[in-house]
Every structure is written in structure tokens, then in C-alpha cells.
Amino acid sequence: MYKIDKLNELAKVVAAKRAENAALEPRRMTAEEKDDLLAHFHPDYKQEEFTVLSAGVNKGDKVPTQLAALLQGKSRISASDVDLSAPDYDTDVLIIGGGGAGASAAIEADEAGVKAMIVTKLRIGDANTMMAEGGIQAADKPNDSPTIHFLDAFGGGHFAAKPELVKKLVTKAPEAIQWLNKLGVEFDKEADGTMVTTHGGGTSRKRMHAAKDYSGAEIMRTLRDEVINRGIPVVDFTAAVEIILDENGKAAGAVLMNMETKELLVARAKTVIIATGGAGRLHYQGFPTSNHYGATADGPDRYRLS
Numbered sequence: 332m333y334k335i336d337k338l339n340e341l342a343k344v345v346a347a348k349r350a351e352n353a354a355l356e357p358r359r360m361t362a363e364e365k366d367d368l369l370a371h372f373h374p375d376y377k378q379e380e381f382t383v384l385s386a387g388v389n390k391g392d393k394v395p396t397q398l399a400a401l402l403q404g405k406s407r408i409s410a411s412d413v414d415l416s417a418p419d420y421d422t423d424v425l426i427i428g429g430g431g432a433g434a435s436a437a438i439e440a441d442e443a444g445v446k447a448m449i450v451t452k453l454r455i456g457d458a459n460t461m462m463a464e465g466g467i468q469a470a471d472k473p474n475d476s477p478t479i480h481f482l483d484a485f486g487g488g489h490f491a492a493k494p495e496l497v498k499k500l501v502t503k504a505p506e507a508i509q510w511l512n513k514l515g516v517e518f519d520k521e522a523d524g525t526m527v528t529t530h531g532g533g534t535s536r537k538r539m540h541a542a543k544d545y546s547g548a549e550i551m552r553t554l555r556d557e558v559i560n561r562g563i564p565v566v567d568f569t570a571a572v573e574i575i576l577d578e579n580g581k582a583a584g585a586v587l588m589n590m591e592t593k594e595l596l597v598a599r600a601k602t603v604i605i606a607t608g609g610a611g612r613l614h615y616q617g618f619p620t621s622n623h624y625g626a627t628a629d630g631p632d633r634y635r636l637s
């Protein structure tokens with residue numbers, strides 16, 4: 332732990348370098364230098380850490396070995412642990428996950444007049460959505476179009492994305508912004524009500540729609556209110572641990588686990604929507620260490636911060 336004397340000493344070092352650092356205009360890296368940097372430090376570039384899935388709908392996809400071990404691992408429960416003939420919940424649409432995607436799906440299902448329920452591991456809104464800051468991109472200004480947005484997004488992803496998914500993203504984005512706006516999300520606006528749009532990373536047009544620097548919290552606040560106001564049932568502190576399949580192999584519900592009591596429950600549904608977000612907390616390749624983010628003996632010294 333640092334002592335106050337040591338911190339004061341470091342503060343003096345920072346102050347002495349301030350003018351020099353403020354005037355510093357770092358040279359832009361070339362494409363080769365960027366690739367070299369990524370190859371040394373970015374987990375996605377460590378080929379020996381990847382494997383190919385041997386089962387399931389994503390069979391053949393290359394994924395981190397730890398994700399493969401989870402997806403292809405043995406179930407945490409056995410068939411005799413649950414009684415499928417006596418479900419604890421019966422619904423039309425079972426939505427797993429209480430973030431932005433789950434709440435939006437529930438609102439749309441309710442709007443369509445079907446019975447929906449959300450089960451979520453923590454509380455509704457305890458989700459990555461709440462933490463997003465920058466905003467959402469949507470090509471809705473006269474100088475922009477979903478086609479230009481597609482080129483920015485697909486190129487920005489080094490052409491590795493699934494084009495049909497990028498197409499869906501860019502063509503549906505303006506509609507999604509309007510949907511959120513009508514629900515009451517307080518997007519940044521000009522005095523005349525026009526949406527303020529700014530540049531995001533890698534964009535050739537200003538298409539970022541934000542609510543100050545708490546866009547996700549504002550979106551989640553609005554969606555959560557809407558779910559609650561509509562009386563859509565939310566079962567919180569409950570994780571889905573298995574998807575139940577019917578005789579045709581179609582999802583027909585889920586086995587749920589109460590996170591506090593570890594009790595297993597069965598939810599039967601005509602449709603199951605998995606809205607459990609990404610997998611960032613899985614910490615693929617272990618926790619970040621200096622090997623990932625700082626220069627060490629096995630990395631090039633020229634990237635060391637001084």
C-alpha cells in the first residue's frame with residue numbers, strides 16, 4: 332500500500348512533467364503497428380486460447396476454450412431433481428434476463444397481448460444496460476443512411492461480423508430510438524426538440540444518441556418503469572440453469588434456481604427468449620494481468636508507458 336509521503340513524491344513527478352505531456356502530440360500508429368500491438372496483448376489474438384465448438388447450434392464456431400468448457404460441460408442438475416409435470420410458472424413468453432433486451436422484449440410481448448414474464452439473476456435493471464454511458468448509434472439524420480452506418484460498422488469490425496445481423500442493427504436502429512423516445516427516455520435534444528447526435532468511435536457521421544453520460548441508466552430507468560407499470564411479472568434473484576426442450580427439440584421453458592435458497596423451479600412457456608447479455612464477466616483467459624495490459628518481458632518494450 333502507498334504511504335502519503337510516497338504519493339506526494341509521485342504527485343511532484345506528475346506536476347513536473349505536466350507541461351511536456353500536455354504539449355505532446357503522439358504520432359498515429361500505422362496499421363502494422365496496431366496489428367503488432369494487438370498480437371502481443373489482446374486476448375482475441377492468442378490463437379492457442381481458442382477451440383472449436385463440437386456441439387449445439389453454434390457447432391463449428393471458434394470460441395475461447397473456457398467458454399467451450401462451459402457450453403459443453405455437464406449440467407449442474409440431473410433430470411430427477413425437477414418434476415416437469417408440475418410447473419411452478421406457466422406463461423406464453425418466458426424472458427430470461429432483466430436488462431434492456433429482456434425488458435424491451437417483455438414490453439413488446441405485453442403490447443402484442445400475450446402473457447409474458449421475466450426471470451432474472453439479480454433484480455430487474457441489475458444489468459450491463461444500466462452501465463452504458465456513451466449512447467446508441469442510429470442513422471436518422473439527412474446526411475446519413477443505414478447503408479453508410481453498415482459500412483462504418485462492418486468495416487470497424489474488420490469485416491468479421493455476420494452481415495445479416497449488422498444489416499438488422501443498422502436498419503432497425505432509427506425505429507428503436509423512436510420507440511425509446513416515445514416511452515420517455517430523455518435523450519439529449521436541441522431547444523427545438525431535434526435529437527443531438529455526436530460522433531462515436533469509427534463513425535463517418537454524427538449518429539450517437541445519448542442521455543448525458545448516463546444513457547444506459549436512463550434507458551433502463553424508463554424500461555423498468557414501463558415493465559412495472561404494465562404489471563409484467565418479474566421473478567428476481569432467480570437464474571435459468573437449463574432450457575427445457577419439447578419432444579420436437581423446441582424450447583418449452585426453463586429450470587430456474589432461486590439464487591438465495593438454491594431451490595429449483597420449473598417455468599413452462601410457449602416461447603423462450605434468452606436475453607442474458609454478453610459473457611464479459613467470465614474473464615476468459617483468467618483475470619487481466621500485466622501480461623494482457625502492460626508491457627512485460629514477453630512484450631515489446633516500445634509499448635511500455637513511462
Ligand SMILES: Cc1cc2nc3c(=O)[nH]c(=O)nc-3n(C[C@H](O)[C@H](O)[C@H](O)COP(=O)(O)OP(=O)(O)OC[C@H]3O[C@@H](n4cnc5c(N)ncnc54)[C@H](O)[C@@H]3O)c2cc1C
Nearest residue numbers: 428429430431432452458459460463465466570571607608
Ligand atoms: C461499462 C459499460 C459501458 C457500455 N457502454 C455502451 C455504450 O455507450 N453504447 C452501447 O451501445 N453499448 C454499451 N455497452 C454495452 C451495452 O450496455 C450492452 O451491450 C447491452 O446493455 C446489453 O443488453 P442486454 O439486455 O442484452 O444485456 P444485460 O444488460 O447485460 O442484461 C442481461 C440480464 O440477464 C441476467 N442474466 C444473465 N444470466 C442469467 C441467467 N442465467 N438467468 C437469469 N438471468 C440472467 C443479468 O443479470 C442481466 O439482468 C456498455 C457496457 C458496459 C458494461
